[in-house]
Amino acid sequence: MSDETGSHTDVPENLPSAQDGHHGDTIARTDPFADPGLPPHEHRRQDIDEKAARHSERVVAGLFTLSMLGTIAFIACFVIFPVDKIVYIFPFGHVSALNFSLGLTLAVALFSIGAGAVHWARTLMADEEVADDRHRIDADDELRENVRQQWITGAKESGFGRRKLIRNTMMGALTMVPLAGLVILRDLGPLPEKKLDHTMWAKGKQLINTNTNQPLRPEDVLVGSLTFAQPDGLEESQDDFQEQLAKAALMIIRLKPDDIKDKRELDWSHQGIVAFSKICTHVGCPISLYEQQTHHVLCPCHQSTFDLSDGARVLFGPAGHPLPQLRISVNSEGNLIALGDFEEPVGPAFWERS
Incomplete structure (x- = not known):
């Protein structure tokens, strides 16, 4: 190229010509590592x-x-x-x-x-x-x-x-x-509603021996013996049999009336026959270990011990409450019957917080 004076000017071969078009191409030709910048923004249809x-x-x-x-x-x-x-x-x-x-x-x-x-x-x-530059964290x-x-x-x-x-x-x-x-x-789990507050026991319900499935009579219960009972009308064919039995299971023990220390227990008994819930008040395990000489029953799960001659009060272990007692008597046929339901819910003491 020459100017008006006739002198020549050297042009670097790597510079783009006017026909090269895009600025990005120009940068790439001069510096291949430079930031090409953002492409032109294309509007969406919604814009x-x-x-x-x-x-x-x-x-x-x-x-x-x-x-x-x-x-x-x-x-x-x-x-x-x-x-x-x-x-x-x-x-x-x-x-x-x-x-x-x-x-x-x-x-x-x-x-x-x-x-x-x-x-x-x-x-x-x-x-x-x-585009924005990276900045300090603080x-x-x-x-x-x-x-x-x-x-x-x-x-x-x-x-x-x-x-x-x-x-x-x-x-x-x-x-x-x-x-x-x-x-x-x-x-x-199912909503408890009032299901945990009540059992099948009611006034006039006969005590049925769980082993013989026959009504219990006072003469069937010997002094020092332990018998298990369930309410009359509870059948294994029922859909809720296990649920009802888990709440209504009963221990029947005959003590000498002179050995009963708690007055209410004596009033609720019949000729020394007392009925207590079989369900431990700790976590609901079934109680079945009875010591005849001391009248104590032991829960096999966590060793809670209850004195059946003194209102089934807790002597040892994590249980927080005595076993609920069922008030009993006899009907005209001479069979043991309940005079109502337990006064408090059986099993773990959830009810003290309800």
Whole structure:
């Protein structure tokens, strides 16, 4: 190249010409390790078309609404399906209706929240990329203020305050999903209601020998003997047989009236025959070890010891309360009967906190 004076100017061969086009290509030619910068921002359809933006808003709100319906269906399935119902579902085969329905509805509830949040972020939230320098971990006041402003800007650009349909359905979905966890707590066991406060014993119920399945008579119980009894009408064919027996199981011991130290125990007995719950007041183990000379019974689980001649009070061990006593008498046929239920719940002393 020559200028007007006729002198020549050398041009480096590696400089781009005017036809090279992009600035990035220029940088790459001069410095292959330089930062090429961000590509030009491409607007989404929702950024330039409000109709498309409203459509995306309805899709997001619909997903959040579907999540709420999934949570409601989860609770409904928990109530409707019994735990032992088995159904055939292809291709899984025979499965528990309760487990399958709970898993399906909870998956719908959680997936819909995630899908709604992703669609919201990809179509409606600001998506312009920015570059920032790495900063120190210990931020100064200027950086903190910058982060705060970025948070405010991001919240504004997300449309959370402006798009009420998305905001309301999202809050509804996020509020309802934890209800599924609370409902699952119901599956820890049946609600006790008043079932633990009462047994099958009632006024006039005959004492049935658990070994012979025959009504007990006073002459059947010898001094120093230990006999186990259950209420009349309790049959092994009953669905709740074990549950009822676990609460109503009875120990029958005959003592000499002079050996009974507790006045109420004596009043509730019949000719020295006393009836106490067989269920330990510690953790509910069945008691069956009787020491004739001392009138003590021992729980085999944790060695709680009770004195049957003194209101079944605790002598040793972790049990916190005496064994409940059942008031007994005889009917016109000469059979031992109960005069009511236990005055306090049998077994572990939950009732002192109720």
